[in-house]
Amino acid sequence: MEYNSKNIEKKWQTTWSETNAFEPSDDQTKEKKYILSMFPYPSGRIHMGHVRNYCLGDAFARFFRKSDFNVLHPIGWDSFGMPAENAAIKHKLHPKKWTYENIDYMRDELKSLGLSFSETREFATSDELYTKWEQEFIIEMYKNDLLYRKSTTVNWCEPCHTVLANEQVEEGCCWRCDTPVEQKEMPGYYVAITKYAQELLDDLDGLKEDWPSQVLTMQENWIGRSEGLEFTLELSKDSRFKLNKSFSNYSVFTTRPDTIYGVTYSALAPEHPIVKFIVEHKLLPENKINAIKEMQKVSERDRATEDKKGVSLEIDVIHPLTGETIPVWVANFVLSSYGGGAVMAVPAHDQRDFEFAKQYNLPLKQVIVGSEGLIEKPTEAFTNEGELINSESFTGLKNTKAKKAILYHFEQNSLGSKKINFKLRDWGVSRQRYWGAPLPFVHCDSCGLVPEKLENLPIALPSDVEITGEGNPLDTHPTWKNCACPKCGSQARRETDTLDTFVQSSWYFLRYATNPKDWETTGISKKDSDYWMDVDQYIGGIEHAILHLLYSRFFTKALNKLGYTNSKEPFKKLLTQGMVLKDGAKMSKSKGNVVDPDLIIEKYGADTARLFMLFAAPPTKELEWNDSAVDGSYRFIKKFFERSANVTKESLETFKNINHKSLSKEEKTARKKVYEALQKSNEVFNKTYTFNTLIASSMEALNALSAQKNEDVWTEGYYILSNILEPIIPHTCWEISQNLFEKENFNNTIEIKEEVFELDSIILAVTINGKKRCEIEVEPNASKEDILSIAKEASLKWIEDKTIIKEIVVPNKLVNLVIK
Ligand SMILES: [Zn+2]
Numbered sequence: 001m002e003y004n005s006k007n008i009e010k011k012w013q014t015t016w017s018e019t020n021a022f023e024p025s026d027d028q029t030k031e032k033k034y035i036l037s038m039f040p041y042p043s044g045r046i047h048m049g050h051v052r053n054y055c056l057g058d059a060f061a062r063f064f065r066k067s068d069f070n071v072l073h074p075i076g077w078d079s080f081g082m083p084a085e086n087a088a089i090k091h092k093l094h095p096k097k098w099t100y101e102n103i104d105y106m107r108d109e110l111k112s113l114g115l116s117f118s119e120t121r122e123f124a125t126s127d128e129l130y131t132k133w134e135q136e137f138i139i140e141m142y143k144n145d146l147l148y149r150k151s152t153t154v155n156w157c158e159p160c161h162t163v164l165a166n167e168q169v170e171e172g173c174c175w176r177c178d179t180p181v182e183q184k185e186m187p188g189y190y191v192a193i194t195k196y197a198q199e200l201l202d203d204l205d206g207l208k209e210d211w212p213s214q215v216l217t218m219q220e221n222w223i224g225r226s227e228g229l230e231f232t233l234e235l236s237k238d239s240r241f242k243l244n245k246s247f248s249n250y251s252v253f254t255t256r257p258d259t260i261y262g263v264t265y266s267a268l269a270p271e272h273p274i275v276k277f278i279v280e281h282k283l284l285p286e287n288k289i290n291a292i293k294e295m296q297k298v299s300e301r302d303r304a305t306e307d308k309k310g311v312s313l314e315i316d317v318i319h320p321l322t323g324e325t326i327p328v329w330v331a332n333f334v335l336s337s338y339g340g341g342a343v344m345a346v347p348a349h350d351q352r353d354f355e356f357a358k359q360y361n362l363p364l365k366q367v368i369v370g371s372e373g374l375i376e377k378p379t380e381a382f383t384n385e386g387e388l389i390n391s392e393s394f395t396g397l398k399n400t401k402a403k404k405a406i407l408y409h410f411e412q413n414s415l416g417s418k419k420i421n422f423k424l425r426d427w428g429v430s431r432q433r434y435w436g437a438p439l440p441f442v443h444c445d446s447c448g449l450v451p452e453k454l455e456n457l458p459i460a461l462p463s464d465v466e467i468t469g470e471g472n473p474l475d476t477h478p479t480w481k482n483c484a485c486p487k488c489g490s491q492a493r494r495e496t497d498t499l500d501t502f503v504q505s506s507w508y509f510l511r512y513a514t515n516p517k518d519w520e521t522t523g524i525s526k527k528d529s530d531y532w533m534d535v536d537q538y539i540g541g542i543e544h545a546i547l548h549l550l551y552s553r554f555f556t557k558a559l560n561k562l563g564y565t566n567s568k569e570p571f572k573k574l575l576t577q578g579m580v581l582k583d584g585a586k587m588s589k590s591k592g593n594v595v596d597p598d599l600i601i602e603k604y605g606a607d608t609a610r611l612f613m614l615f616a617a618p619p620t621k622e623l624e625w626n627d628s629a630v631d632g633s634y635r636f637i638k639k640f641f642e643r644s645a646n647v648t649k650e651s652l653e654t655f656k657n658i659n660h661k662s663l664s665k666e667e668k669t670a671r672k673k674v675y676e677a678l679q680k681s682n683e684v685f686n687k688t689y690t691f692n693t694l695i696a697s698s699m700e701a702l703n704a705l706s707a708q709k710n711e712d713v714w715t716e717g718y719y720i721l722s723n724i725l726e727p728i729i730p731h732t733c734w735e736i737s738q739n740l741f742e743k744e745n746f747n748n749t750i751e752i753k754e755e756v757f758e759l760d761s762i763i764l765a766v767t768i769n770g771k772k773r774c775e776i777e778v779e780p781n782a783s784k785e786d787i788l789s790i791a792k793e794a795s796l797k798w799i800e801d802k803t804i805i806k807e808i809v810v811p812n813k814l815v816n817l818v819i820k
């Protein structure tokens, strides 16, 4: 019985494919599980990160399938996006050809891992049919004010030649190509995700048990809700004249109304309308105007890491409570996208304001004191709780109380009001690129922006384009953008922007849930989504904590509102897997530390790759590649396969009637280890995800089986082990199960037999005058008298000529004798 991974794996992969072994049933009365690993981008070849991701997902899918659930476990391709265009430029290949060839290649690679995907539900997001439905949703969103077009300053990546969402800017650089991002004024389409800011925040509560807390925190911070006071600062009379009476005030937002008497200056963002007006009308000396222009060029992200910079605008506002005059500055730390782009600055009690004030010698005014009293020469802002001073009638109040009192005062006197602010911005989805889903809109000279008629969808990409990397090929195409206005019929221009690829990945799970028989006529089937949604287990990288996972949550809520689904949250449970490292670093071509999954499969087989991936580390932790551990995984599978020869024909008839009491110690231990592994399997798949401990238990069980010779125990062991290891090393287990049990052990839930956990004996320590002298072995239900008599016999040499004055038995632990 030699283990030959190639023959076994080839055989089962073919059988699975031919018998449609992993298609979900249409019977919606069955209990379901929807298991989903994040779908791949078809970059060309799978890498070890993919292998880990899909082996984890596959283990869940196979476990629940065996536990008699109707399991949906689909795969597809997130196939629009930049790399296809880059490849087109580099290799003179059409992006479509490049993409679909990669898909074909990678599909085979995934197949060689023995993953139990549904084959009928596979699609690529660049399929025209997928684009058709996406365009319909986009039009519906537009009609329902969830999508709009406006002109704003955007993040622009020159090498990628496209706009980036805030979420795609990482430390001031493009998330794809790492080039510093520029600021540019452009019209574009925005998804109104901010309308759902509160709901997206509130519903994180329901995910607390089943999502990593790190992801929840990241989303919470990204949404960034704060409650505070919004009020207007009136410009002084002189300043109004200086600004040609174009402005009389501006509004500011603060979360600290209790510090309002400490305001010593006010600061505006470089994009604030007043700042823009001053620059445009050159109302300041040239050097100042230039300094402001420099600030405007830097992206908000970069400003956050820069030193504090500012310019005095030589205008003043009036303090709303004291009537004092306050100078106004423009400052790089004020965000235009937050709270109206203007702040009241309280350097004594806000660290940013403090640093800025120090830099430009602006005064500090302490209005809250702690137990240490007034601080003479502060080296940082005082941000602790305390009592108000120098605050007119609010002096003496605790600052927490003063917050409410001052807010109330503003509201009572119509000076301002309570306001909730979010950091979350609307999501810019326009890209000036070819390989994406066209935005389904038309520009008409008489009608303005008009959505395309639904019957004209999909608006497909022209295939005769040349990708040079310069400009948008849709815009430069000679005829594509010429069209008739859907409203008035006159000559009009098609929108040439395409959608951010994150739009496609925001609803693909709803598409999978829709029966493929209906794909031509339905985008998302509400009935099917009622059955399959939410995804029971989602698996993917932590790097998607904000972008993809937040967008998907939003899209589900938006599509719910538009009537396409009743689902409100897409992913019930989330598992974020750690990275695969080699020599301590992430595998990458540039570092030269890539291990090619194909070579591992070729050398050892898919089951070895799968076992190693799940055994080498718990799924959420980083996994360090280790050649000798791969070897060890192979050896275990080989041993496991070959020792199945210990199962005899006779024992297949008798193994279900083992009389546990009559077994030897080794036989009892073997059974106990096997059932411990079975118990672990249920825990691991439903709760802990620590597959490594399940595999370790199975290895122990195989060792314990090998230490005895009882054929019935061997057979029972294989009946159970080939069941619980099936999700991890499916080929080997199907082969064993088919040969020995005709797969009967896959179709039944195996009951745990409690008898195997009953202990034969208990070990107790015997202490004499508190000192441990020996150990005794007693039956679990031995009486106190019996235990004492055994203990005394065992410790005879210490107590022989002494008098016992006290005897204590601590159940299951020890016997203590006090002697004299
Ligand atoms: Zn870029």
Ligand SMILES: [Zn+2]
Residues within 6 Å of the ligand: 444, 445, 446, 447, 448, 485, 486, 487, 488, 489, 490, 492
């Ligand atoms: Zn028109």
